Amino acid sequence: MSSDVASLPATDAPPSILSPRYRATTVGMVALVSLHAFEALAVAAAMPTVAHDLDGLRLYALAFGGTLATSVIGMTLAGRWSDRLGPARPLWLGLACFIAGLLVAGFAQHMPVLVLGRLLQGLGAGAISVALYVLVGRTFPESLRPRVFAAFSAGWVVPSLIGPAISGLIVQHLGWRWVFLGVPLLAIPAALLLRPALRAVPPLAVGVGSNRSVVRWAIGASLGALLLYVGGQQVGWPALALLLPAIALLALCSWKLLPQGTLRLRRGLPSVIALRGIAASAFFGCEAFLPLLLQRERGLSPLLAGVALSLGALGWFSGSWFQGHQGQGMSRRTLLGAGALLMCAGIIGTALAIQPGVPLWLALAGWTLTGLGMGLIYPSLSVLTLSLSPPAQQGANTSALQLSEALAVATTLAVSGSLFAWMLSVDVTLGYLQTFAIMLLLAAASVVVARRV
Template identity: 80%
Template sequence: MSADASSSPTTAPVAGAPIPSILSPAYRATTIGMVALVSLHAFEALAVAAAMPTVAHDLDGLRLYALAFGGTLATSVIGMTLSGRWSDQTGPARPLWLGLACFVAGLLVAGFAQHMPVLVLGRLMQGLGAGAISVALYVLVGRSFPEPMRPRVFAAFSAGWVVPSLIGPSISGLIVQHLGWRWVFLIVPLLAIPAALLLRPALRQVGVVTAGSTGRNVVPWAVGASLGALALYIGGQQQGWFAIALLGPALAVLALCSWKLLPTGTLMLRRGLPSVIALRGIAASAFFGCEAFLPLLLQRERGLTPVLAGVALSLGALGWFSGSWLQGHQQRGWSRRQLLQSGALLMCVGILATSLAIQPGIPLWSAMVGWVLTGLGMGLIYPSLSVLTLSLSAPEHQGANTSALQLSEALGVATTLAISGSLFALFLDGREVLGYLLTFAIMLVLALSSVVVARRI
């Protein structure tokens, strides 16, 4: 296949002409298929989180509870790395289909598991497949959609996460109650395979832009990062010297592997693409770090029910979607750098306002407004970084660079949650308020760092 045929499967909009809809006939099947896969991945993640207490009880697996969550994040690092290399060498079709096969097989293994170790094995397979799929979809966007359309595609991806965020846990509860927890795993393959089949025409049109160089073998570093992330996650659930014994070596392994996996200059915040990739990890760590502790704060310290605490998280998801829609449809001509700086500032204000919920005298509505602002800022940042990564990458390097973008997030979030979780555990002796203050201070520092890094894009 020639370079022109593979890199321009669809006709680019004429300069000055209206941007085509992502649901126009030429793009409809591809858009629906990609958003459906994103939504199913989001639903699976949220639904499993809601069902896991029942799963652990039925399979007598509370000791492996943390591993069932952390394992998917750890193995996704390997899936992302392999998918990035394969997408550059052979096009996104192969890693997408292999990733889908691994994801579906993991769901089936988990759904039919009779023992907790088998279920954990299924979860590890799910993470490997999900990581491969996510990178392949980004490459497919880069090679199927003209650049002016990409912000709207990534806005649609955000919508694909918001809807499951709103209804996923409730639907999961109904499935567990009336059908059994196994169907939380088994129902997703029934929908994922038809969604992926919608992508076959687009995948046939895209391929290898040029004969990509295999470069150095990064698979051992990906495996090392996966093991480091897993040890970090497990260590974050421990206390005392055992936690320190796990966290120290895990952080060292993660730092070394990240240095080898991410583009040169990423950890040094070099201007351009390295700062784009670094910002993804920093901003995501700030947001998801807050999201992890906010429900605990609202329920334990402010007396909210789990349902109302879930509603609070949904407000952040709606803010995220609003910001994502805005960056894809704004008519003011703001540059990506302006959108990133605005989003980072909104996150700083939002996290600061959200953290005020620690004080009993502060009205809860102010914290909720803060969380909406945090989500709004993340909505401006997240898709903008995806657009910039594709724009700043040569077509033959889109796989490797989008893999690095998502690796930055996975490694950053794992590190932040493990460290903040361990620090918070030190104050579970009647000094919880101090623990909350410390963890939210960490997230605020990360958000402030996002403001600085955004200026280096």
């Protein structure tokens, strides 16, 4: 157990994450998760207008990849600080960086300034996400954590359904700057709801070594992620010239930042952390190429393609809700195995959209199934990470969990994107098949790794 509260007998545990004791904390955390999700999706929808107004098309990729790169540093530092000082300081510092980044981007008159704002946003978002996980571990009893993470999933689903549309309305009627400037107006009140819970979490009296070496490896991983993102936009030899050193740098830094045995898939916590990266890569790799396939090859409008993606989000929420409310009927290991198998079946069904003669509803059902599997896996890994971590290591291990996802997804998208771009000159159908085959292999690997948890 991770706290005195968590060690209470089951009969003394509060019945709900919205009971008076936890209501403000739950609402504040879910609100921050939702605002982060909305901001990410809204910026993606608004960025073409931003690049046009600021004459910054050359920095378009950097405006996206920069947030991922600096989030690696934020995650790493927040994990260590949370273990030593509690989650309050990294959360407030992360929130300050996040809001500062939004303001810099919102008031930017030139694209390099906007990119600087995006870098600050990523640094803050990485710190906030880790601090929230540690707050869950230090505040909620173990029996309620699955429901907390199910609420986090809901916090992502709603913005994924309405975020792009709201962003389009804001850009059209108020201007793209309000996509950035509007979020702080809601983020600050949401964070203030967490003050009582943060004050109630005492720092742990444990010795922590110097963070200097960790910072160096985090910066190296950040540079590697950035090179991956930029390299993924290239074609041919320029892509290889960036991707190969980036992958080598990421492999070295991951070896230093992740718990021992993670890259070797050692049983227990290392496999939990590795599985987060593998499963997330399979899901988000499919999600990146599915809209292109539906619009270009099946003739769907951008609106209908967006609705199709929403089916995966709804499947994710359904799986997450089930794992949080199924009681003691299924073990976490069983949920992980079932989720991985559902992802395999779902990716196969989704890939059928490549063939014009296959009914589109079959592919969309496959994508919903993929989301359902991910909904079983994703929060289960969060629950297991906190359960398998002593209180003094919850920050570092939570940081590693999210680092695994960030670095693995960046690598998968960069490599698969480059291969797809290369295959376009050969056969576009083979390009799609190759991409979905990579994601299916990752989902199959998830089945194997789930047995080692």
